[in-house]
Amino acid sequence: MSSVLVSCLLFCILASSDFRIGYGQTTYNVLDHGAVGDGQRDDTKAFLKAWNAVCLDKGAPRLVIPGEMTFLLQPTKFSGPCQSSSIHVEISGKIVAPSPDAWKECANPWLAFSQVTNLIVSGSGEINGQGSSWWTKYDQLNYVNKVQCERPKALGFRRCDNLQLSGLTHVDSPKAHISIQSCNNATISYLTIRAPEHSPNTDGMDISMSSHVNIHDCNIGTGDDCIAINNASFYININNIQCGPGHGISIGSLGHNGGYETVQEIHVQNCSFTSTMYGARIKTYQGGSGYARKISFEQIALRTTRNPIIIDQFYCNGQHDCQTSVGCSPRASEVTYNGFHGTSENEQAITFNCSQSIGCANIVMNQVSITSPVPSEEVGASCSNLANSITPN
Incomplete structure (x- = not known):
């Protein structure tokens, strides 16, 4: 069998599922795991299915959220520890939270990464917490399916050592936009964070129980x-x-x-x-x-x-x-x-x-x-x- 034919066969085998590039790096696209990206239908299960595949990959996989699409997510936990040596989450599209009355459960934060070492989250995309409906009731608890829920933070990282977060736009969190907790050796850079001046407790970033964190080149305007x-x-x-x-x-x-x-x-x-x-x-x-x-x-x-x-x-x-x-x-x-x-x-x-x-x-x-x-x-x-x-x- 010619070397050209062997190469073609290998390419077809690899392309039949997730696409592998370089040495030990596989790209997982949330669309290939059932995400729709129309901003109306719930893409939570598809994101978790893609995350589980990434977390089990023993190489250095890349999770892709493609551009020019909007993904509606319920509260979602991207949990480790993972078998991967590092994980790169590349967000080019827009991720939005449901309205408060459409949340299926209480959660804080809305999007949570925990115990993932060498995590990279980057891209030109947007994370939108749809916070304005929460702000109107900030003196009270909000009710989600008859359960009392406090206003959540939008994006949280807990025990994620060697974290890199860069490039994204964060908009209208119900509460703080980004929470960094118990993370060591983190770099946060080139972010845009925006919420109205009147929005209550919408901190740009909250850092706690963390060390050796470098934050640079960010534009932040919020209500706290x-x-x-x-x-x-x-x-x-x-x-x-x-x-x-x-x-x-x-x-x-x-x-x-x-x-x-x-x-x-x-x-x-x-x-x-x-x-x-x-x-x-x-x-x-x-x-x-x-x-x-x-x-x-x-x-x-x-x-x-x-x-x-x-x-x-x-x-x-x-x-x-x-x-x-x-x-x-x-x-x-x-x-x-x-x-x-x-x-x-x-x-x-x-x-x-x-x-x-x-x-x-x-x-x-x-x-x-x-x-x-x-x-x-x-x-x-x-x-x-x-x-x-x-x-x-």
Whole structure:
């Protein structure tokens, strides 16, 4: 048999199911596993069927969600551990959530990846949480098939070490758009995250219990924190983020319900805050304990930011009379603000509202130039319970 004929036969055998490229890499297309992609019919089973095939592949498979199609998914868990050495999920199409009344079960998050090592999620596609119907009832629980459900986050990663997430557009999550929990060595880049300014608690990214996370080159505008760094997060680098609208880049909140919570080695640089409610923010509850330390915000551009620099150790998530609370709070220390330039919409541009019982320590300010957008008006600062000196230059 000629070598040409053998090659043709091998190609036909491989092409009869999933298509293998390179060495040990197979491409699995959700359309080949029953997905319709019309945005109306439920494609959940097809996605799970494709995922199970990918997870059992012992090579480095690729899961493809093709472009110019819309896939409706119920709450879906993409679970590991997998036999694959790495998995690449390539999203070119649009994935949408059902309306709240059409959810078949409560789930948080809506799309969940767990215990998948060396996971790559990338593409030019969109993940749309269809959140507006949830927001109208955000003070209440939503009912799904007569079961009380809290508003879900849209996309979650839990225990996914060596994660790479890039390129996608994330729109209108019911709550936070992206949750990173218990992940080590993650890179998040080139994302666009969008929700209206009035949408409640629609954080761009929530990071918790994770370390060595690099976030860069993202454009985020939501109704809450663009990025929130929460408990047990260490060595987080954030670079070149355009934030606005939203509540800035926040450390915390920490110490809720008397908890011991810690954050360390958080470095934010080359970021901009445009028409945000806050800029560089650290927030802790009274009654809690722990620390937020070794934190830096450097080379920050401000454009009519309402509260450009703030440490609030009396945070209480919108409740009143927090200042009258007594007790400890997670301590904020070794915090550097360097190279802030731009305008503050509020007369008070800098606020250090630190607790008398614990205070804030070793706060350094260098080359901070914040002015009013109105030439005839001035901006100022408010400071309380600072240990050691603030060092302006």
